[in-house]
Amino acid sequence: MNFHLIMDFAHELVEFVKEWYWIPLLILYFGVISTILIENRNPTKTISWVLVIVFLPFLGLLLYYLFGQKFNKVRRIKRVNQAQAVRLKKEWQSLEPYMEKDIARIKERIGNLSRVFIFLKNERLSSPTTGNRVQLLINGEQKFSELLSSLTNAKHSIHVEYYIYELDDIGSAILDILNKKAEEGVVVRLMVDSIGSSAMVKRMKRFKKTKILFKPFMPVNFTSLANSNYRNHRKIVVVDGEVGYVGGINISDRYINQSESSSTRFWRDTSVKIEGPAVNMLQVGFWNSWNLADGHPFLLHEGYLRSIPLEKKCGDASVSFVSSDPASLGPYNMEAILIAIGEADKKIQLVTPYYIPSDELATALQVAAAAGIEVELMLPKKSDSYIVQHASLSFIKPLLERGVKVYFYTKGFIHAKTISIDEKLSFIGTVNLDIRSFYINYEIAAVISDAALCRQLDRQFETDKMSCERITLTKWKRRKTWKRGLDSVCRLLAPLL
Known part of the structure; x- marks a missing residue:
């Protein structure tokens, strides 16, 4: 019944x-x-x-x-950001007189472009610093030789933060050095994104004997799938608080081009090596990320920051950093770029693998070109993401109509994220010109005023143009209808990419 x-x-x-x-x-x-x-x-x-x-x-x-959701994780990030700001407030206030002097020096050198440094100071993102030495590093061939040397010579500490860390030849070589230095007593902290470096996370979980202090950034499991949208896209190394590296190059063999005749796809990217007082700001940035990842706490004054006498200069470069995350009060990287574009006088050169701009950025570039400034944008002809590439292509026509010069890199895949303005100011970092980098990912870029580096970056842009196809409005209008339609469909997803 x-x-x-x-x-x-x-x-x-x-x-x-x-x-x-x-x-x-x-x-x-x-x-x-x-x-x-x-x-x-x-x-x-x-x-x-x-x-x-x-x-x-x-x-x-x-x-x-x-x-899509703004989860509790983002609210927690905001709380951590606020707590970090409170802890640094006293030290920041003590630096005020020095920052004002540095701002005056920078303004004397680059005029109104110094407003970018003022913006970063006012938002307490990074203090302006002068007297730094910077070295432009083109592709993995240049970066990894410098990086291996810096790691090998470390005496006090090594801090490593990467989106992608692959366990291939270069990844294994670096890991061997990190293990060796940790055994020697050097404090080694390694933090990788849990999705971008999933194999590395698994390896470190199995390898229990290492003395490396390791943390995966924002691990994802079944109960935290929603947090998978927020990724740490930064690539940072700080050695002894004296040498820093930042840029677009992950730890992977793909960034090393063995030879021009190699069968593997040519990978074009850019990083920068920094020595001087600016490295302290990069160290603070790593400290913030480490605390957010719930790494074992450490105090910055325990030998991780370097006190550099004012009379001792490493070089002539002015350097600051602009970082952003999903809980930032604003899209700081985009805002810094907009300030620089607004103060440009002659020339703006941008390199990015992904161009899915905000309305503000697209308008700024078009207005700058229409106002007589030479604006050049370089993109890969063939991307590593089909949908993202076609979404990017849907934004090209308005640029061409307003006089922006657009180039498609044909030699391989251009993964660099750089901006050069008037041969006076440069951005080199992890920031793509897309919505994800501006609003969702953890990103960082070095803002650099150094005459020699700016000239190098401009010369590199001209060299890369020799491997590019120039896109004209006439040529663009001749594209097949179905391709333009596909671009438009992919563009509908642009705000979500």
Whole structure:
């Protein structure tokens, strides 16, 4: 009897669900869409998520859960950021007189472009520093030889923070050095992104005997899948608090081009080596990330910051850093770039593997070109992401119409993220010119004023142009209709990429 009652109840329940299933689904959709609207996001991104949810039933909700929500993790990041700022406030205030003097020196050298340094100081992102030595590093061939030498000569500490750390030849060579230095008593802290370096995370979990202090950044498991959207895209090394590296080059053999005739795809990228007082700011940046990843705490004054006498200069470069994360008060990297573009006088050269700009950036470049400034943008002809590439292509026509010169790099894949302005100011870092870098990822860029480095970067741009195809408006309009349509479809996903 009980069995028949259960079956009857189950049948009634199924019939009820068949007839009225749309009510809880409607409530769910209404709740999600209301949440998106209440968050007051960028209108373009808001509309994009609403369209995805409406036109991709169930799948759209899943995508929003995984990649769209502003989860508790972001609120925690904000709390950590605020706590870090409070801890550094006293030290920051003590530096005020020195920062004002550095700003005056920078302004004397580059005029209104110094506003970028003032912005970073006012937002307490990084103090302006002068008297640094900088070295431009082109591709893995130049970077890794310098990096291996710096690591080998470390005496006090090594801090490493990377998005991708692969266990290939160069990755294994670096890991061997890190293990050796740790055995010698050097403090070695290694932090990698848990998704970008998943193999490395597994390796370090199995390798229990190492003295390396290791932390995966924001690990992802079944209960934290939604946090997979927030990735640490930075590439930082700080050795002894005296030498720093930052740029687009991850730890991977792909960045080392063995020869021009190699069968592997040519990989074009850029990093910079920095020595001098600016390295202290890079050290603070690593300290912030380490604390956020719940690494075993350490104090910066325990030998990790270097006191450099004012009369002792490493070089002539002025250096600061602009970092951002999903909980930043603003898209600081984009804002710093906009300030620089607004103060440009003659020439702007930009290199990026992904161009999915914010409305503000696209407008700034178009207005600069229309105002008579030479604006040049270099992109890879063939990207490593099909959807992202076609989304990028949908933004090209407005640039061409306003006089921006666009080049497609054909030699291989250009992965560099650099900006050079008037041969006076340079950005070298991890920041792509896309929404993800501006608003979602953990990113960092070195802002550098150094005449020699700026000239080198400009010469490298001219060299790379020899391996490029110049895109004209006439040529662009001749593209096949289906390709333009594909670009437009992929562009719909641009705010979500």
